[in-house]
Amino acid sequence: MSLSMNLPSKVRLVEVGPRDGLQNEKQPISVADKIQLVNDLNAAGLSTIEVGSFVSPKWVPQMAGSAEVFTGIERKPGVVYQALTPNLKGFEAALAAGADEVAVFAAASEAFSQKNINCSISESLERFRDLMAAAQAANIPVRGYVSCVLGCPYDGEVAPAQVLSVARELFAMGCYEVSVGDTIGVGTAGKTRALFNLLAREIPREKLGGHFHDTYGQALANIYASLQEGIEIFDSSVAGLGGCPYAKGATGNVATEDVVYLLNGLGIQHGIDLSRLAAAGQRICDVLGRANGSRVARALLSQ
Numbered sequence: 001m002s003l004s005m006n007l008p009s010k011v012r013l014v015e016v017g018p019r020d021g022l023q024n025e026k027q028p029i030s031v032a033d034k035i036q037l038v039n040d041l042n043a044a045g046l047s048t049i050e051v052g053s054f055v056s057p058k059w060v061p062q063m064a065g066s067a068e069v070f071t072g073i074e075r076k077p078g079v080v081y082q083a084l085t086p087n088l089k090g091f092e093a094a095l096a097a098g099a100d101e102v103a104v105f106a107a108a109s110e111a112f113s114q115k116n117i118n119c120s121i122s123e124s125l126e127r128f129r130d131l132m133a134a135a136q137a138a139n140i141p142v143r144g145y146v147s148c149v150l151g152c153p154y155d156g157e158v159a160p161a162q163v164l165s166v167a168r169e170l171f172a173m174g175c176y177e178v179s180v181g182d183t184i185g186v187g188t189a190g191k192t193r194a195l196f197n198l199l200a201r202e203i204p205r206e207k208l209g210g211h212f213h214d215t216y217g218q219a220l221a222n223i224y225a226s227l228q229e230g231i232e233i234f235d236s237s238v239a240g241l242g243g244c245p246y247a248k249g250a251t252g253n254v255a256t257e258d259v260v261y262l263l264n265g266l267g268i269q270h271g272i273d274l275s276r277l278a279a280a281g282q283r284i285c286d287v288l289g290r291a292n293g294s295r296v297a298r299a300l301l302s303q
């Protein structure tokens with residue numbers, strides 16, 4: 001039971017650091033370092049880890065070695081190792097690499113859809129159909145993402161009804177859960193609550209996830225607002241790694257360490273060992289030669 005009767009007692013964190021976190025890094029990162037990151041996250045208790053993506057290497061070169069990463073990781077029973085896939089080709093590659101589950105991604109804004117995956121929203125949804133059929137035949141669960149739900153770097157304001165329409169389509173075609181993403185981190189708590197309130201009129205709350213970037217420093221406030229709306233699934237990235245190659249200026253995802261600290265304070269269960277998690281984040285930051293983006297990790301590691 002959480003300290004507040006109105007909040008969920010348990011949350012599932014989807015760790016997207018190895019994919020969303022690393023995809024935007026310009027410097028080469030070795031397959032060994034990526035494998036180490038996934039293994040460290042495993043050891044810290046994450047139950048769902050997005051290991052990599054099977055997208056065009058011309059579009060996102062950093063994810064080119066994802067198959068080797070999948071092959072090299074130590075698998076822990078009960079942990080879901082997920083891959084991001086934009087089409088059937090990506091799905092087949094993910095399946096061959098041993099992904100337990102895949103994620104498809106659509107946008108709530110037309111301009112972002114074009115920039116990110118080179119097609120309109122409706123074309124992207126159409127593209128997922130053969131992937132969904134192949135996934136169903138192979139018994140592979142498919143997660144859905146909707147990007148730019150609280151604003152778009154090209155189109156500006158995004159209508160909540162448009163987010164609902166894309167999320168509804170993803171469910172209708174068979175996604176078991178949909179994560180809605182504030183790709184450029186412009187959302188605020190009030191808008192977040194209003195969005196989930198609208199989505200929950202048609203989609204069960206326990207099937208909705210929140211994916212917040214911290215560009216404007218609002219991610220934790222938005223997560224708290226989502227918890228108040230009964231949302232129990234959040235995507236986060238160790239050490240706040242990340243940024244989207246097709247959203248200029250977008251900084252990292254909310255740091256997993258910061259979310260865990262928030263949940264600890266609220267008495268909400270999550271199953272993650274914060275000190276191991278902070279060590280995992282610092283290790284990859286040392287590899288990348290960049291500052292740790294988690295304030296909680298910085299505070300803990302300086303003690």
Ligand SMILES: CC(C)(COP(=O)([O-])OP(=O)([O-])OC[C@H]1O[C@@H](n2cnc3c(N)ncnc32)[C@H](O)[C@@H]1OP(=O)([O-])[O-])[C@@H](O)C(=O)NCCC(=O)NCCSC(=O)C[C@@](C)(O)CC(=O)[O-]
Nearest residue numbers: 054055056059086089090105116117118145147148181183
């Ligand atoms: C979707 C495409 C492929 C369309 O790209 P396209 O150029 O329109 O597609 P195409 O079908 O014409 O193929 C072009 C080339 O890519 C190859 N190709 C085609 N598919 C694949 C594949 N799966 N894996 C490997 N290669 C592939 C294909 O074989 C061909 O190779 P070529 O003949 O030129 O040598 C491209 O636009 C793409 O890969 N985009 C990926 C963009 C991306 O990964 N963005 C970041 C992830 S989304 C995100 O971060 C947001 C999220 C999810 O985190 C949530 C949030 O924050 O909001």
